[in-house]
Amino acid sequence: MSDTDLIALTAAEAAHEISIGALSARELFDAYRSRAVADELNCFTWVAPAYEGARDESARNESARNESARNESVRDEGARDESVRDESARNESARGESARGGSKSGGGQAGSAANIVEARHDLRDTPLAGVPLAVKDLFCTEGVPSQSGSRILEGYEPPYTATVVARLQAAGASLLGKTNQDEFAMGSSNENSAFGPVLNPWDRTRVPGGSSGGSAAAVAAGLVPWALGTDTGGSIRQPAALCGIVGMKPTYGAVSRYGMIAFASSLDQAGPLTRDVTDAALLLGHMVGRDPCDATSLQLPAEIELPHAERLDGVRIGVPAELTGGGGAGGRGEERRGTGAGSVIEASGEVGGIGVGEGIQAGVLASFRAALAQAEELGAEIVEDVSLPHAPHALSAYYVLAPAEASSNLARFDGVRYGLRAADAEDLLDMYERTRHDGFGAEVKRRIMLGTYALSAGYYDAYYGRAQRVRTKIAEDFARAFARVDLIATPTAPSVAFKLGEKTGDPLQMYLNDYCTVPMSLAGIPAISIPCGLHEGLPVGLQLAGPAFSENELLDAAYALELALAFDGSPARV
């Protein structure tokens, strides 16, 4: 196969080709590696020096390091009281995992680090067959730089691997690279990275979205078949939309956060960024499960299945006016102003006070409406009078809660145990303060300040306490909506990809990118973004959200729509 043919394969197709012996995992890895090394979009913060099979061969001799990975290997996620860490228990759990993993070829001896190395020798027999994977910089990967896009962690090599990454490696994924991101996942354009901005492969003068911008751009540009991102308020879905790919945020707790460098712990969730919905389901299926190292992780009630629906008969899709430019109960808004590509229509929410600026581009709305018409043709019932009355307040609540949690989580970066330390400090306090001044970028400082203020004496009730109550109201809104509809549809992002530098001077304008994605994050429910068309040559994303644990229903609906919409992402893969 030529490299061009290889790159044209989706991850699922490539895994199949490898499993039947038509393609070697190494050939595929090398093809992608040479593309990743030649990357001109600044997608990567690290690229694997060589094929992973070889890497693990040498790692095998470093028994101490293998041993230190013991906690991160795949475990029996079903055991509520797991504690014993002896070898036999680990092998037991490995067998359980590979049975559940649904390996087509049945060979995957996933388990302890030692077993992972064994499995490498026959990647062909693993469920993911050695298909290369890129991982957002903030996932800890043992012995590989994991810096969360921050200067304060420059060069940091963790002593352990995040559970989700270890699980994917055990299932046969080969780590191709670490991807660029907004610093500590704070941003919607990937312009807050210490490693510089990522460029959008559809138009290199524009942003890829963020914070998982490197992952999204790399997948869209065909520099890797698929990638891991994290989503706190939209950081998987929004860059997926802006880059014309699929991005999914699962139900909060579905994927272990152990080894993810934390931003806002009650919201952070890992998910797949892929070329199509089938790949998203395949990757997610090997990510989920309870992990004793993350007390908030849980076992999904059903295994993730590959999607197969071609129709949407009987599926009720709600279109909340508050997040869709007032197409339903709120009535159409009026043309307001131009920003970047195309004009803007104001989203006319029913709640007063904060409607100004939450504009959704006319071209985005048109594409969104066309996708809904397509869904109707597939048999779906479009329900226009579904309301999420508190959704317009979600962004405000989010920008209290997320910075508050961040200010606490980022307290650990103090120059003592890892990362940067400012030189020539006068005393301990001076060292802390100067290290954090030197190590954090402007947006991270802004959010630490905001969060510290919101949690400080005298303001806690007015900001943090109220925001937590708004969160309750938003979750109740969704519960009420899902009593009437199966899924909710919105545009993923209010606009197509905007110009580099266009919004960096105004933090609030940047935050408004998350307008349609934050409500689902606060409610902890799953949501997927799929490309639904182009506006002025740039991709538009459609977001589908469902109740907690509705991953399979979401994937099925997204798959049926994907087939019907037949979006062509290949122009970005030149």
Added chain:
Amino acid sequence: MHAVIDRDQVLHVARLARLSLAEDEIEPLAAELTAILDHVSHIGELDLEGVEPTSHVVDIAGALRPDEPRECLPREVALAQAPAVSPSGEGFSVPSPQA
């Protein structure tokens, strides 16, 4: 709740956050925080009387593991990424709290 953040408040919060600020960072932060808090303060208009706060959407009970000793990171691994290690090699080295 329409807060105006001034220079003194910026410096006070920065102290709480263990963050030193350069002179040219202070005024922009004051203006930005004021604008963000102004937007955020709209949640003050909602009637939230009697509404329970949500700190976490997932309600998991009994997630505790048995209290049994487990291996921890070897000391040299834990210290490997430290900016400074004590001369004995046994701990993290930091500047004196009262230099």
